[in-house]
Structures are given as C-alpha cells and as structure tokens.
Amino acid sequence: EIVLTQSPATLSLSPGERATLSCRASQSVSSYLAWYQQKPGQAPRLLIYDASNRATGIPTRFSGSGSGTDFTLTISSLEPEDFAVYYCQQRSDWPLTFGGGTKVEIK
C-alpha cells in the first residue's frame, strides 16, 4: 500500500505567519491527493482535493501544490482558527491511505 509521510509532525507558529506542510508518498500518486483539517472534537474537513483544488467554502489562504510524490499545503497567513491537525490522503490506489498528520500549534 502507498505510505504517506507528513512533516513536520508539529509546526509551532504565530498568527499571521506562513505555514508550509509537507506530504511525501512512497510512490507516485499523480495528483490524487487531498488535504483535511481536523480540530479537537470535530470531524475532519476537506480543504484541498486533487492536489491543488480548494473545496467549497475554503478560504483562499489555503493552497495546495505538488504532483507525483511530493506535495505541499500552504496557509499564507495563519488565522486563530487555523490551529489544528492537518492530514493528507491519497486516492491513487486502493487501499486509500492517510498520512500521520501535522499539528499546527500556536507558538
């Protein structure tokens, strides 16, 4: 199965700063990668699908890039509500798999 490795595990930043999250696949997933945000006690929320497409209602400060094995989620300027855990997921091959997550915490 395809293994997704997210880095860093934890990112400590201040509001207004830029966040750059990485997701690396053990083999090519083309552009079939999604990003999710999860806050404590809540279900995840779809942010980005197919590497770079924002889901409905997602602010423009969230952007995704990459293809093949290396992907990036960028939050251009962190808002207080953006401090959460972020997961990537591939749909290139079964079984679908998630990365281990990156926690964005307030510095």
Place this chain on the structure above:
Amino acid sequence: EVQLVESGGGLVQPGGSLRLSCAASGFTFSRYGMHWVRQAPGKGLEYVSAITSNGGSTYYANSVKGRFTISRDNSKNTLYLQMGSLRAEDMALYYCARFGGSAAAGYDYWGLGTLVTVSS
C-alpha cells in the same frame, strides 16, 4: 442540508461482532460512493472501507480485510459496516463519509462518528 448520522457503536468483547449504520439525508444517496474512516483515541485517521454508488464494488484496508463487510441499501439511504472478529486495535471512533466524486474528489461530508470499544 447534507447529514450523515452514524449509529451502532458500543462495547464489545474481543472476538465479537458489531454492525454500524450510517443514515444519509439531504442528497441523492445512490449517486455517491461512501466510505468508513476510523480514528483511534488520540491517533490519526485511518481509511477502513469503501463502496461504490450502486454497491457493485467494495474495498477494504488490509487491517480489516476478511473481518469487515461494507454494504448499502439505497432504498433506505443507509450505509452499513458489519464488523467481526473484533480486536483491541479496532477500538476507535468510526466515521462515515461521502466521497464527493469528480466535483470534490475527497470526503466532502462526514458524520459525527460512533464509538466502538473493544474490551473484555
């Protein structure tokens, strides 16, 4: 408004069985693939199983293959997960999620989850 409501979780002994349900409303259920995703306490997300819109194809994580069975009843707008030979490592919050298809190729709607506890 799209709603997904899971039920059927609870306490079960190791080796036991449980059936989860997910009642869908607010959209044409029969047009969407549906998935189960779980999250162990304090851990990350894990894909469990998926089923195509007409139920013709099913897919499983390696960790549950042969023990879990996904199904759906489009006449009742309901998704199911039959879980057998349960292990301690199956203990988690189980979410059902709609796969958005080409318009949003990811899980665009999620339920709140149902908790499965495996313990003697």
